Amino acid sequence: xxxxxxxxxxxxxxGIGLGIxxxxxxxxxxxxxxxxxxxxxxxxxxxxxxxHAGVRVAYHGADMSRQGDIEDMLRYAASQFGxxxxxxxxxxxxxxxxxxxxxxxxxxxxxxINLTSAFHTTRLALPGMLAAGWGRIINVASVxxxxxxxxxxxxxxAKHGIVGxxxxxxxxxxxxxxxxxxxxxxxxxxxxxxxxxxxxxxxxGLSNDEAKKLLLGEKEPSMQFTTPExxxxxxxxxxxxxxxxxxxxAWNMDGAWAAQ
Ligand code: NAD
Numbered sequence: 470x471x472x473x474x475x476x477x478x479x480x481x482x483x484g485i486g487l488g489i490x491x492x493x494x495x496x497x498x499x500x501x502x503x504x505x506x507x508x509x510x511x512x513x514x515x516x517x518x519x520x521h522a523g524v525r526v527a528y529h530g531a532d533m534s535r536q537g538d539i540e541d542m543l544r545y546a547a548s549q550f551g552x553x554x555x556x557x558x559x560x561x562x563x564x565x566x567x568x569x570x571x572x573x574x575x576x577x578x579x580x581x582i583n584l585t586s587a588f589h590t591t592r593l594a595l596p597g598m599l600a601a602g603w604g605r606i607i608n609v610a611s612v613x614x615x616x617x618x619x620x621x622x623x624x625x626x627a628k629h630g631i632v633g634x635x636x637x638x639x640x641x642x643x644x645x646x647x648x649x650x651x652x653x654x655x656x657x658x659x660x661x662x663x664x665x666x667x668x669x670x671x672x673x674g675l676s677n678d679e680a681k682k683l684l685l686g687e688k689e690p691s692m693q694f695t696t697p698e699x700x701x702x703x704x705x706x707x708x709x710x711x712x713x714x715x716x717x718x719a720w721n722m723d724g725a726w727a728a729q
Contacts, residue, residue, distance in 0.1 A: 480560030488697020
């Protein structure tokens, strides 16, 4: 379905980004990976997912808090594949602390990585998409783009911000073949959330399983983690022809978290 298209997925060496990259590769899209840590493992997983379609996988290690790195990555993607057809803004970090104790440098990093990076990738990728008459921008926001949680001021501000950016981008591209939407997961058991499970286990003297249940029970009525595979399937839908007129949506996959 996505043969000949190129997807740039930020923060795709782990978790949700890796799941979305695999799902898009399975549909035949060439992939530009980005993120820190081991690259060979994720690259092999994405190549395997797209092997039947002869998918090519490139990697750029841009630090998404740095404008110059992001500009370099978009130039690199163009040099490898011509242009970016599908942009998935997924890179993100978390830090928890009450507002009065929130380290200003953590605030700046979260706003830069979780929000400002998406502005830069979007402004750089859009001209190519508009010229081609087709494009998909998928912003991995969060249920925290729609509701707040204590101790997550920077994260909730960044995620509400990216939902706003999604709406404005969708409005500006509405008469074109480019769509922009946000995905809003609840809990997904990735390294980002495992840290919060570990903190709960340590705080209350719980096992890993007990801490997971406590975490889910506080917020997610389904008592189920959303999976990177499920989020990948939603991204594939947004890239399909059926998604042509889905614009400016912030789509929850949150086990009814925000329905409360
Ligand atoms: P993760 O920690 O598994 O993956 C984060 C990815 O971002 C990694 O590839 C990491 O290397 C990359 N990254 C971090 N800082 C970076 C930087 N400065 N430059 C480039 N890459 C960087 O986390 P995840 O849970 O898969 O989170 C992915 C996205 O999903 C984030 O935007 C997060 O806010 C969002 N999200 C996660 C959950 C959840 O429950 N896990 C829920 C809602 C939304």
